[in-house]
Amino acid sequence: MPGRRHLANDAWEALLSAHAVLMKHFAAEDIWAEASMREYDVLYTLSRCPEPIRLSELNRHVLLSQPALSRLVDRLAERGLIGREPDPADGRGVLVSLSGAGRAVQRRIGRQHARGVARAMTAGLDPAEIRQLETICQKLADQAVADDKNGDTRP
Amino acid sequence: MPGRRHLANDAWEALLSAHAVLMKHFAAEDIWAEASMREYDVLYTLSRCPEPIRLSELNRHVLLSQPALSRLVDRLAERGLIGREPDPADGRGVLVSLSGAGRAVQRRIGRQHARGVARAMTAGLDPAEIRQLETICQKLADQAVADDKNGDTRP
C-alpha cells in the first residue's frame, strides 16, 4: 500500500515543519536571558517531577546526546539552578532536581513562554483541533517509546 | 479563559515530546553514513524544489541559524552534493541546488528513512489520525509563518 506510506511521510513532514516554524517563532521572543531554550527544557522537565530524577531518565525527555546533557547539567549546577546528588539506591546514578533559584527561573520564563505558546496554538487552531493534536502526538510518542524498548523484534 | 491556555500548552508539550522521541528513534537507524540528519534535511528540502533556491529561503525550512546553514552548505558543496551560483537577479543572493551526486544520496537515504517514518507513524495511528495530524500541523505552521510576517501587530 504505497498511499499509506506516502500519507505517513507527509504527516511527519508537516509535524517537522510545524516544529521548526514554531521553535523559531518562540526563539525570537525576548525571554531567554536567564536560560537558553535547551536549558529551559531541562528546567521545565525537572519542574514537573515531584522528586529528583536520574540523568538517564532526564535524557529521555531532552533531545541531546548523553555527554551533552551531562555537561549541560554541569553548567546548570554551577549556576546554582539545579542540585545533584548520588543515587543512594544505585552508586552509578546521579539524581538531579530543581533548586529554589532554578524553580524561580523556570517560573519566570515559563509564565511568559506559556503565553506565547497559547497565542501561537490558538491563533491557527480551534479547541477541538488542539485536543486532537495532543491526543495524536501522545499516541505517537507512546508507541515509539514502546517500540524502542522492544528493540526490533518481539521479546 | 485559563483552561484554553493550559490546553494549548499541553498540546505543544505533546508535539515536542513526539518530535523528540521520534527524532531519537530515527537517529538510531543505521542509514546516516553518507549524510547526517541535518545534512539530509537540507538535501531533502532541495530535492523538493524544481529550481535552485536562495539560502535565506532554505533557512526558513531548516532549524539552524543563518551562519550555521551558510557553513553547512559550504561543506555540502565541498563534498559535491550541492551546487551554488550567484543569483543573477540579486547580486547579494546565492542560489543552491542539488547536484546529481546529492540527489543520489538523498534518494538512497530517503528510501530507507521513509520506510522508518511510515513504520513509526502507522504503528500508533490509523489513517484518519495521520490525516488529521497532517492537516493540523499544516495549519499551525502556516499560521505561525503568517504571524511572523506581520511582526507583532496587524499591518
Add this chain to the structure above:
DNA sequence: TTGTGATACATGCAAACGCATATATCCTTG
C-alpha cells in the same frame, strides 16, 4: 547621483555538541 538604511551572505571566535572511550558500579553466572 550620492547618501542612508535594509537585506543577504560570510567570517572570527568562544561555547556547545557528538563520537569514542574511560571509569565506576551493578548484575549475573559459574
Add this chain to the structure above:
DNA sequence: CAAGGATATATGCGTTTGCATGTATCACAA
C-alpha cells in the same frame, strides 16, 4: 565470591553551532 558483561555517567577531542560583526549589494530618497 570471582569473572565477565551490562549500565550510568564522565572526559578527551575534533567538529559544529550561535552570536557578533564584516562585506557586498539593493532600494529609495534627497
